Amino acid sequence: MSAVWRASRAAVRRRRLQTFVIGLVVLCSTTTVVLALGLLAAASGPFDTAYAAQRGAHAVATFDTSKVSPERLAETARRPGVEAAAGPFGQAVLDVPQDWLWMPAGPLTVVGRADPGGPVDRVELLAGRWATAPGEIVVNWAVGGAPYAELLGTKLAASGAPPLTVVGFATSMSKSAAAWVTPEQLTALRPASAQMLYRFSDASTGAALRSSLAGATDGLPAQSLTASQSYLTLKKAFSSRVDAYLPFMSLFGALGLLVSVLIVGNVISGAVVSGYRHIGVLKALGFTPNQVVAVYLTMVSVPAVVGCVLGTALGSALTGPILKVAFSGVETGLAEVGPVSSWVPFACLAGMPALVLLAALVPALRAHRLPAAVAISAGGAPRTGRGLRVQRWLAASRLPRPVSLGAGQPFARPARTLLTLAAVVLGVTTVTLTTGLTGTMLALGEAARGDGGPRIGVHTAGLGSEPGPPRLSDAQIEERLRSLPGARTVVARGLSQVTVVGYTQPAFANFHRGDVAESASPLVEGRPPAGPGEVVAGPGFLTDRGLAIGDRITLGLNGRQVSGTIVGELVDGDARALNTTWETLALLAPDARAVNYGIRLAPGTDARAYADAVNALDPGLRAEVAESGNAATATVVGFSSVFTVLLTVVAALGVFNTVLLNTRERRRDLGMLKSIGMTPRQVVVMTVTSVAGLGTAGGLLGIPLGMVAHRLVVDNVGVVAFPESMKDVWHAPQLAGLLLAGVAIAVLGALIPARSAARMTIATVLHTE
Numbered sequence: 001m002s003a004v005w006r007a008s009r010a011a012v013r014r015r016r017l018q019t020f021v022i023g024l025v026v027l028c029s030t031t032t033v034v035l036a037l038g039l040l041a042a043a044s045g046p047f048d049t050a051y052a053a054q055r056g057a058h059a060v061a062t063f064d065t066s067k068v069s070p071e072r073l074a075e076t077a078r079r080p081g082v083e084a085a086a087g088p089f090g091q092a093v094l095d096v097p098q099d100w101l102w103m104p105a106g107p108l109t110v111v112g113r114a115d116p117g118g119p120v121d122r123v124e125l126l127a128g129r130w131a132t133a134p135g136e137i138v139v140n141w142a143v144g145g146a147p148y149a150e151l152l153g154t155k156l157a158a159s160g161a162p163p164l165t166v167v168g169f170a171t172s173m174s175k176s177a178a179a180w181v182t183p184e185q186l187t188a189l190r191p192a193s194a195q196m197l198y199r200f201s202d203a204s205t206g207a208a209l210r211s212s213l214a215g216a217t218d219g220l221p222a223q224s225l226t227a228s229q230s231y232l233t234l235k236k237a238f239s240s241r242v243d244a245y246l247p248f249m250s251l252f253g254a255l256g257l258l259v260s261v262l263i264v265g266n267v268i269s270g271a272v273v274s275g276y277r278h279i280g281v282l283k284a285l286g287f288t289p290n291q292v293v294a295v296y297l298t299m300v301s302v303p304a305v306v307g308c309v310l311g312t313a314l315g316s317a318l319t320g321p322i323l324k325v326a327f328s329g330v331e332t333g334l335a336e337v338g339p340v341s342s343w344v345p346f347a348c349l350a351g352m353p354a355l356v357l358l359a360a361l362v363p364a365l366r367a368h369r370l371p372a373a374v375a376i377s378a379g380g381a382p383r384t385g386r387g388l389r390v391q392r393w394l395a396a397s398r399l400p401r402p403v404s405l406g407a408g409q410p411f412a413r414p415a416r417t418l419l420t421l422a423a424v425v426l427g428v429t430t431v432t433l434t435t436g437l438t439g440t441m442l443a444l445g446e447a448a449r450g451d452g453g454p455r456i457g458v459h460t461a462g463l464g465s466e467p468g469p470p471r472l473s474d475a476q477i478e479e480r481l482r483s484l485p486g487a488r489t490v491v492a493r494g495l496s497q498v499t500v501v502g503y504t505q506p507a508f509a510n511f512h513r514g515d516v517a518e519s520a521s522p523l524v525e526g527r528p529p530a531g532p533g534e535v536v537a538g539p540g541f542l543t544d545r546g547l548a549i550g551d552r553i554t555l556g557l558n559g560r561q562v563s564g565t566i567v568g569e570l571v572d573g574d575a576r577a578l579n580t581t582w583e584t585l586a587l588l589a590p591d592a593r594a595v596n597y598g599i600r601l602a603p604g605t606d607a608r609a610y611a612d613a614v615n616a617l618d619p620g621l622r623a624e625v626a627e628s629g630n631a632a633t634a635t636v637v638g639f640s641s642v643f644t645v646l647l648t649v650v651a652a653l654g655v656f657n658t659v660l661l662n663t664r665e666r667r668r669d670l671g672m673l674k675s676i677g678m679t680p681r682q683v684v685v686m687t688v689t690s691v692a693g694l695g696t697a698g699g700l701l702g703i704p705l706g707m708v709a710h711r712l713v714v715d716n717v718g719v720v721a722f723p724e725s726m727k728d729v730w731h732a733p734q735l736a737g738l739l740l741a742g743v744a745i746a747v748l749g750a751l752i753p754a755r756s757a758a759r760m761t762i763a764t765v766l767h768t769e
Contacts, residue, residue, distance in 0.1 A: 025307070700739065
């Protein structure tokens with residue numbers, strides 16, 4: 001074994017450049033794979049762990065108590081397939097008339113529960129204590145939200161309900177309620193429904209969960225089940241932003257793995273072919289065929305392990321910031337989204353070197369089969385007869401001699417040529433994919449920015465903040481905002497929590513008034529809302545509730561209901577939010593005021609001066625200059641660009657390795673050509689020409705593959721539904737530039753060995769002959 005190790009170390013020292021190429025390829029690939037696996041683990045692992053620890057409910061079912069008795073509901077806990085159940089708990093919906101605890105006005109679902117424990121949905125107290133007496137309430141609160149400890153003792157005066165005092169803040173992964181009171185207190189709130197919490201033995205898929213719920217409620221009176229909530233919807237909301245990053249990161253990871261396999265196979269294949277004489281010497285000295293294979297595998301494993309360790313460390317360091325962006329604005333409950341899961345680095349540290357060894361094993365087995373005498377006699381010269389017909393045809397053409405000689409070289413080593421071509425194809429595919437993603441994300445940003453003028457957000461005081469509501473009325477505020485110099489469009493926004501009849505969780509409704517047509521959010525399909533009850537929502541909202549354009553829904557607020565219609569689908573949007581008109585708000589809450597205003601200024605307007613003028617209008621107004629970009633777009637474009645550069649460099653290094661091997665094998669030929677008058681510049685032209693054709697072919701093949709990859713990514717981003725106009729980002733000049741990218745990758749990879757070959761002297765090349 002010591003002899004194998006010494007021979008391997010010597011091979012590494014002789015092939016420093018190839019060693020560097022392998023190490024860099026594995027580093028880039030490992031970094032990408034760690035990021036993809038880290039996001040994949042974060043998309044479900046923390047949620048599943050926290051949900052299981054809290055015994056979260058697989059289904060939260062709401063029943064009409066006028067149609068089914070509590071005794072019959074309790075019997076459902078013993079139905080086949082029900083692993084555990086809690087309830088029935090009385091449930092009432094309070095209408096909160098004004099902003100309370102930093103929450104907008106709207107419905108507040110309150111459940112009567114004697115304690116936070118139980119077999120299902122164990123509620124975790126964050127501050128204070130559980131409600132034990134009349135007049136006390138515990139509020140469901142986001143972990144890490146506003147300083148809940150300072151809000152203990154806050155009073156709640158809901159319409160038609162006795163005064164309640166907040167004695168505690170808690171969190172439920174199941175989101176089974178917005179607040180809890182004692183069962184006795186709930187009786188005073190006149191509940192009209194009851195809640196059952198179920199955990200099923202089979203709830204792995206939506207179909208299985210629906211089947212289990214149907215089995216549990218079988219035999220109950222018709223229409224007694226008024227609403228149900230699946231934990232899969234909560235899980236999807238938890239990972240929605242992460243799921244948006246997974247398609248393209250996974251694709252980059254797959255590309256990186258393919259490039260690794262190709263480059264490693266190319267390097268080892270070239271090392272075997274160019275080292276025939278060395279293999280023969282090793283076997284003549286007593287090395288067994290297995291030991292010769294071990295020499296090559298050890299040679300490649302050294303840089304692979306180093307690159308894998310560095311790539312794992314880099315990927316682990318980058319995963320934290322990316323997860324922070326991916327989970328920004330997402331309520332995670334007790335799920336701790338921290339560093340990359342421990343299994344990810346271990347999987348990469350074990351898997352990547354194994355993949356490299358497998359990629360190297362096939363070409364290394366060629367050395368295993370090679371007899372010593374044949375290897376020594378073969379030396380490093382290429383075999384005769386390969387591609388001679390093509391080379392003779394090119395020699396007879398009118399092409400300049402360096403060009404015809406270079407164009408024929410790829411046919412002498414067809415296997416190596418195919419590996420090199422594949423590396424170039426993947427490089428062009430990556431460039432094309434990134435170009436398409438960048439174009440799509442920029443188109444999304446442009447649609448959101450509109451005409452490109454500065455944007456101002458004006459917030460009215462409220463949600464518990466000081467100094468209180470504006471002194472001016474809504475009409476006066478809107479008039480003053482329009483009168484300030486530079487204002488082009490003004491849109492007032494109202495915000496309330498509304499019930500969506502038939503669904504457990506409330507929705508955040510955005511009501512707009514003003515220049516809505518000119519400032520409307522981009523739509524994938526349909527049209528903006530124009531009348532009372534007309535609603536548009538993002539893909540997350542529609543998918544989670546099984547809705548589509550044209551479906552009817554009913555919104556409820558303050559005891560009033562409005563029947564509405566889905567008239568459009570937004571490109572992007574919160575899965576818990578919908579947009580509708582101010583006329584809808586007038587039907588639900590006639591006295592509601594705007595919570596903020598969105599202003600678009602004319603291009604060139606001083607946004608800071610406009611904001612200062614707004615702040616001077618009324619102490620209850622607070623104006624801020626809106627940021628021009630967003631973290632998600634910057635992350636996608638930045639990540640894609642960085643790894644495109646890395647994978648492009650790796651593809652160029654693959655070409656570099658091929659040209660380097662070719663020039664070393666053809667040292668004698670180069671010496672002969674120089675001796676009959678070939679200049680150094682002609683040597684460079686010949687060498688570059690040998691790969692320029694591969695670059696062109698790689699561009700022709702890589703562009704359509706990149707376009708397909710781009711379409712796969714943008715069609716599978718769950719939180720965004722891109723319209724065709726944002727997917728169609730390809731134009732003739734752009735495609736021509738991408739075609740040149742293949743040539744550029746090939747030429748850049750060939751330049752250094754080409755110049756090195758051009759500088760070799762005739763005496764140096766031929767002194768061994």
